[in-house]
């Protein structure tokens with residue numbers, strides 16, 4: 139099956155025979171090596187010429203020998219008897235013939251959404267009995283540079299040595315790196331030089347080296363870049379700036395804390411005032427607390443009453459209470475608001491034969507004593 143495996147003299151002999159009989163021939167340009175970036179698509183060319191002697195049915199077969207594999211050819215796609223067979227599971231939905239009708243002489247293969255694993259040696263084999271020919275194409279799928287990182291290694295002080303570093307976390311080697319300055323004189327520091335790929339070493343840094351730098355990384359299939367801002371300052375200035383920043387931040391925090399504290403206090407005071415007012419209002423008629431419970435109860439059963447403000451409740455409540463056979467309400471209405479157990483004096487109770495017992499009584503402010 140694999141013509142490539144046939145020793146050279148035999149191939150030459152075969153070619154001689156084929157040449158003599160004039161038969162099917164793949165005529166695509168000499169180029170047989172392709173490199174593409176991951177995710178891209180490619181057309182692997184395989185155009186052929188037929189001769190009238192070739193009378194058998196046309197068969198086109200594409201197969202792959204993966205780069206990092208010792209496996210034999212893996213069929214990818216087959217055209218036979220007018221039908222297309224897509225056999226290779228990993229690629230079945232990403233490969234198709236470029237031509238709608240390969241019979242016209244174009245057996246080229248299109249691959250979309252290239253993956254790194256698609257790298258390898260592709261063979262196009264065209265057969266139309268007695269004619270047959272094949273061609274091998276090498277495809278390399280590479281990763282573009284990506285996930286770039288630019289940073290300064292060293293202190294950014296006048297007179298110190300530092301490194302501008304640049305790194306692409308992604309990308310198929312070899313990766314090239316290039317530093318440039320975007321601001322000021324647009325010239326890289328004179329006392330600097332590239333000491334290894336992506337590393338620009340600067341000796342005796344000076345103030346005018348400050349500015350924005352750009353590092354670009356390339357490989358054969360793509361490019362990416364990152365930026366870096368260098369700020370070379372006097373050591374004291376650096377310390378001063380840091381101290382200033384720290385003190386400034388601290389002051390800011392303290393100020394903020396004070397403001398928050400004051401606000402909280404003000405709100406608390408307001409709340410407290412409200413509470414105090416509320417308590418005072420309750421104090422106005424503390425003995426009514428029990429009756430007001432009764433009122434609420436009645437009120438809830440007579441929703442038509444609307445709001446339960448004491449003014450519109452008083453008359454109604456009194457009218458209702460007069461019918462309730464409770465000793466609490468048997469008292470004259472004038473007494474009702476001032477009702478309390480303390481009204482009946484202890485000596486009177488004793489005279490009535492009652493045993494003196496500590497009875498919880500409501501004090502003026504409504505709490506139990």
Ligand SMILES: *[C@@H]1O[C@H](CO)[C@@H](O)[C@H](O)[C@H]1NC(C)=O
Pocket residue numbers: 179180181235236248
């Ligand atoms: C095949 O690939 C080539 C180049 O990548 C492209 O121009 C062409 O449109 C593709 N054809 C089909 C049918 O996808």
Ligand SMILES: *[C@@H]1O[C@H](CO)[C@@H](O)[C@H](O)[C@H]1NC(C)=O
Pocket residue numbers: 297342344
């Ligand atoms: C560093 O640079 C300054 C000027 O920026 C120069 O005066 C000084 O001599 C240099 N020091 C060294 C050690 O090269």
